[in-house]
Amino acid sequence: MNPLIILSLSLGVLTFLYTLFWIKKYSPKYASFTIRDQLVYVFIVLILLGFFLWHFRVGAFLIPALPPTALAITIDQRVHLLPNRLVLASVVLHLGALAVFQAGIPNPQQKTHSWTFLALVLAITLVVLGILLFVGIGMGDLKFAPALVLWVAATDTLPQYLFILAILPALYLIFRRIAGHKDKYVAYGPWLYISLPLALSLSI
Secondary structure, eight states: OOHHHHHHHHHHHHHHHHHHHHHHHHHHHHOOOOHHHHHHHHHHHHHHHHHHHHTHHHHGGGTTTHHHHHHHHHHHHHHSOOOHHHHHHHHHHHHHHHHHHHHTOOOHHHHHHHHHTHHHHHHHHHHHHHHHGGGTOOHHHHHHHHHHHHHHHHTTOHHHHHHHHHHHHHHHHHHHHHTTOOOSOOOOHHHHHHHHHHHHHHHO
C-alpha cells in the first residue's frame, strides 16, 4: 500500500479520535449531540473520505483535516456556530497539509503561480466575507475560510469554488422557503467546506 495512504489514514484516525473526545467533553455547550447529528457527521465523513480517496493526488492531503472539519460543520448547520477548538484544529491541519502539498509540486513555475495570487485571493475573500457578515456570515466563518481559500489558490480552482459557493447556498435557502421554513440565514460553514471538494472534482 502507498505509504502516503497509510500516513494520511493514520492521521485521519487520530483526528477522528480527537473529535470523539470533543463530543464527549464540549458538545453539551453547543447542542446535545443527537442520533441524527451523529448520523449526519458520519455521513459527511464517509462521503468525503470516499471522494478524497478517489481523487487521491490531492485528496490524500485533506483526509487528516476531515473529522474535525466535518464535526464543525455538522454543529454549524444545527446551531449556526463554528466551535473555536474545532476550527483551530481544522485550520492547522489544512495549512500543514497545504505546506506538504506545495513542497511536493515538482514544477517551480506552478508553485510560483499558485502563491503569486495567494495574498490577493485571500484579501478579496476576507473583504467579501466581511461584507456578507450583514447577511448571516459570522466570525467563525471568517476564521474558517482562509485555510480553505489557500487550498483554492494552490489548486487553481478559484472560479469553480466561487461559482459553487454562490449557487448552492442560495438554492438551498430557496428550497427551504418553498418548503415553508422561515429561515432568514443559512449556515455558511458547511458550504465553505463542501464547495472545496466539489471545486476540486471539477478540475481534476
